[in-house]
Amino acid sequence: MVKVFIPETLEGALRIRTLHETLIINGGTDVMVKYRCWNGMPPNFSMDVLHIGNLAELKRIEIVEGKLMIGAAVTLSELLEHPLVPDYIKLPIRQMASPAIRNMGTLAGNLCNASSSGDSLPMLYALEAEATLASMHGTRKLPVAQFITFAKQTLLQPDELVTEIMIPLSDFPIVYYRKVGGRKVNAISKASFYAVAIKKAGVIEDVRIAFGSVAPTAVRDRACEEILIRTSEAELDAKIETLRTRYGELFAPLNDTRSTADYRRRVSLQLLEDFIGRGLAK
Ligand SMILES: Cc1cc2nc3c(=O)[nH]c(=O)nc-3n(C[C@H](O)[C@H](O)[C@H](O)COP(=O)(O)OP(=O)(O)OC[C@H]3O[C@@H](n4cnc5c(N)ncnc54)[C@H](O)[C@@H]3O)c2cc1C
Known part of the structure; x- marks a missing residue:
């Protein structure tokens, strides 16, 4: 029987990542499609599930040392509505999915899904964004172009999760x-x-x-x-x-x-x- 973990803090989520092999669910808009089952049946998860989409610590949008910090659980809709996010970042997000999916889906989910057709990825590569990866042992930052190694493959370790995406800000006319x-x-x-x-x-x-x-x-x-x-x-x-x-x-x-x-x-x-x-x- 698959367990579902819904921690209330980031620390709790990281502890679960250390103790259990888990599938992270953020907005779930990729995961729920991938593991969908027959009508009326629960999704066919192959391992325990860790839901991080409600973690307040991952919901922040801030400017830190000239970089836009987007928390991993910020939804695409929240990103589009936020005054700190410049238009050149919003542009590809506006054309992703539909309002209902954008209300659930996240930038971090699009990054970690690492699809060759992920619509935020060209923007993240061009703007030299970095992903912050955290575990109980500390954090590390990786340029997105290093974090993604191939279609659907990343350097995320089983005890880690992405906590934020950092995008250097500039003025691009x-x-x-x-x-x-x-x-x-x-x-x-x-x-x-x-x-x-x-x-x-x-x-x-x-x-x-x-x-x-x-x-x-x-x-x-x-x-x-x-x-x-x-x-x-x-x-x-x-x-x-x-x-x-x-x-x-x-x-x-x-x-x-x-x-x-x-x-x-x-x-x-x-x-x-x-x-x-x-x-x-x-
Ligand atoms: C109808 C529909 C239309 C769509 N249209 C588009 C589109 O136009 N363009 C597009 O690019 N995509 C589209 N998508 C795909 C999807 O909505 C996006 O990729 C979305 O950004 C995924 O975010 P999420 O939070 O829902 O990810 P989830 O489904 O929660 O997770 C996706 C993957 O990332 C991992 N993950 C998520 N967050 C983290 C984290 N913080 N740390 C580590 N791993 C993590 C999960 O384990 C999973 O492997 C569409 C999906 C649907 C169902």
């Missing part, structure tokens, strides 16, 4: 996000593209670009971004072909029920071209 799915809401991405940039006097000072759904993890490559940095608007077009080739080599898209590898590759490179040609040239 140029923000571009496109999600390509089968419909407007409740659609898992076929492809997605997130980019932010800073331009001064018509010259690119910084740019961050990340793709979703074209490889086991989100794709971001600083060497490609460097090709655009210090480029003036007039020189942008000349860089498109090189970047299409370089990014194309980093992609390893899947053929699955949602889309074909060829479509994912073509549409992602078109979004890159649109960002460089229109988003950056603005």
Whole structure:
């Protein structure tokens, strides 16, 4: 018989993680789908369950040393409504799921689920977010690009949980996000593209670009971004072909029920071209 733990404190949750092998449930919007059973039957959990979605200590949103700290149990709706969260972080979240799912689902859940099509991941990679992992033995911080090792795989240890996501804050006047799915809401991405940039006097000072759904993890490559940095608007077009080739080599898209590898590759490179040609040239 599977046990369900609902601790009242973070310390209690960490103790349970140490003493029992547990499946963490946060908002449950991925977990409940994964373990769903026949109509009217309880979910088919393979181990004890630890519910962390109500822990007050994981519900905070604060700015700490220039970084936005988002507690692991903050729902996507709470994030969208919070005045401390800048629009360039809200943009991809607004297009995730539907209001009902956003009222339950969390950013930490999207990160820890580590799906190649997780819609927050390109934004988290581009903004160089970090995950804070806690256990009874202490905490450690990992860049999200290290925390996720492959599709559905992370460095989370059995006695740990993610307590917060830290996102360095900056001023990005140029923000571009496109999600390509089968419909407007409740659609898992076929492809997605997130980019932010800073331009001064018509010259690119910084740019961050990340793709979703074209490889086991989100794709971001600083060497490609460097090709655009210090480029003036007039020189942008000349860089498109090189970047299409370089990014194309980093992609390893899947053929699955949602889309074909060829479509994912073509549409992602078109979004890159649109960002460089229109988003950056603005
Ligand atoms: C109808 C529907 C539409 C959806 N649409 C989208 C969409 O458009 N885009 C998208 O990206 N996703 C979508 N999703 C997937 C899901 O809603 C998101 O991934 C959501 O962010 C998951 O958050 P959660 O808190 O519900 O995670 P949960 O289901 O609670 O957990 C997900 C995984 O993360 C682990 N986990 C959660 N929190 C922690 C933690 N703090 N520490 C360690 N491990 C943890 C869990 O053990 C589990 O493995 C959709 C789901 C549904 C059902």
